[in-house]
Amino acid sequence: MKIENPWKQNPWFESVAVAQERARRRLPRPVYGALVAGSERGQSAQSNQTAFAEIGFAPHVAGQLPDRDQRTTVMGQEVSLPVLISPTGVQAVHPEGEVAVAHAAAARGTLMGLSNFASKPIEEVVATGARTFFQMYWTGERDVMLQRMQRAADAGALGLIATLDWSFSMGRDWGSPEIPEKVDLKTMVRMAPKVATKPRWLYQFGRTGQIPDLTAPNLAPSGADGRLGPAPTFFGAYYEWMTTTPPSWEDVAWMREQWAQISGEKPFMLKGVCRIDDARRAVDAGVQAISVSNHGGNNLDGTPAAIRMVHPISSAVGDQIDVLMDGGIRRGSDVVKAVALGAKAVMIGRAYLWGLAANGQAGVENVLDVLRSGIDSALMGMGLSSVHELSPDQLLVPPDFHRALGAPRPAVLEA
Numbered sequence: 001m002k003i004e005n006p007w008k009q010n011p012w013f014e015s016v017a018v019a020q021e022r023a024r025r026r027l028p029r030p031v032y033g034a035l036v037a038g039s040e041r042g043q044s045a046q047s048n049q050t051a052f053a054e055i056g057f058a059p060h061v062a063g064q065l066p067d068r069d070q071r072t073t074v075m076g077q078e079v080s081l082p083v084l085i086s087p088t089g090v091q092a093v094h095p096e097g098e099v100a101v102a103h104a105a106a107a108r109g110t111l112m113g114l115s116n117f118a119s120k121p122i123e124e125v126v127a128t129g130a131r132t133f134f135q136m137y138w139t140g141e142r143d144v145m146l147q148r149m150q151r152a153a154d155a156g157a158l159g160l161i162a163t164l165d166w167s168f169s170m171g172r173d174w175g176s177p178e179i180p181e182k183v184d185l186k187t188m189v190r191m192a193p194k195v196a197t198k199p200r201w202l203y204q205f206g207r208t209g210q211i212p213d214l215t216a217p218n219l220a221p222s223g224a225d226g227r228l229g230p231a232p233t234f235f236g237a238y239y240e241w242m243t244t245t246p247p248s249w250e251d252v253a254w255m256r257e258q259w260a261q262i263s264g265e266k267p268f269m270l271k272g273v274c275r276i277d278d279a280r281r282a283v284d285a286g287v288q289a290i291s292v293s294n295h296g297g298n299n300l301d302g303t304p305a306a307i308r309m310v311h312p313i314s315s316a317v318g319d320q321i322d323v324l325m326d327g328g329i330r331r332g333s334d335v336v337k338a339v340a341l342g343a344k345a346v347m348i349g350r351a352y353l354w355g356l357a358a359n360g361q362a363g364v365e366n367v368l369d370v371l372r373s374g375i376d377s378a379l380m381g382m383g384l385s386s387v388h389e390l391s392p393d394q395l396l397v398p399p400d401f402h403r404a405l406g407a408p409r410p411a412v413l414e415a
């Protein structure tokens, strides 16, 4: 007779915070630290989350509606809830990495954002059936960027996400985790004390016969014969990025135009917009969508919480393009607040990484389910039947909450 272990933990979790705690216990310290991320003082990373707590609800006591609909359309794609997978370039969380996340996105009816620095090639990710948007940084020569766009289009990417909000300000007051150049035997032996205490994490990799991959397969060079060369290491790829001249607005328009030609007019999103003037320039450059974002607090520390910038930006350009937001989403009510303030949908980063670390594909599905049920509860309490009925006046928003960065100055000052 098989005796069940009575202390075995139920792998289901009820909140993203519980998933994070499981991830913290499960992952080696440097891997967990790489997901916590943040830059400098960590002020933006933290306020992305805490700003949501300043917004409140005014629920009804009766008169709630029995059917509540979360479906919406983003960049031409119908999604079953207004939550998308934001691209994150993280290795070593789980052996199936982005492939597990993509399976979960497909199973839950949403879109998958795949990072330039992902550990799995786009072909494998698209093969899961997930509707995939490929993310690119401004890195490398133009012909190399064109090759990468072509590869993504050939693989079946449904859109491109250009992430340009990166200023290489990485110093963290709490110190950065060590990322080895290459995961070879020597490195494994050196890092053994940090990973030996995490047998469950090691066991997952042991079962697949793989060790965590620290290369960027989607940045592999194409040879003259069209074949892909070896994937660069994480540091090789980072060096190319650091040494690329930063893009101008003409470059953004160029990238958008090239992607339109290569892909047959598939959508282009500019991720990382914080200012109204930049949002307008993005519209002029021809983008179909933007994400209001401070890169999860990993870019310039001191940038306001993403949620504070949503309403001013969506009011300015929301009637011309899809305005999304990302940063600090940990519960369904956060999604509802963002949508009420004008975001068409949100993208999540760390939330699904905690789910992935805690329980692989099922963990990511669990996170999406937690968000879906939280959205449903908030709609129910507010007496609404659809996310399309949300508006700012249904929230309790403190005065001075919003940050209208780059707003045009009034031409005439009132006396």
Ligand SMILES: Cc1cc2nc3c(=O)[nH]c(=O)nc-3n(C[C@H](O)[C@H](O)[C@H](O)COP(=O)(O)O)c2cc1C
Pocket (backbone or CB within 6 Å): 034, 035, 036, 037, 048, 086, 087, 088, 089, 090, 115, 116, 117, 118, 135, 163, 271, 293, 294, 295, 296, 297, 298, 326, 327, 328, 329, 347, 348, 349, 350, 351
């Ligand atoms: C560990 C980590 C790696 C990330 N890597 C990328 C990346 O490769 N490309 C990108 O566009 N954004 C990247 N991001 C930013 C996310 O796409 C997203 O903007 C951010 O995580 C949203 O904040 P949240 O984590 O609070 O949800 C990364 C974020 C984290 C935490």
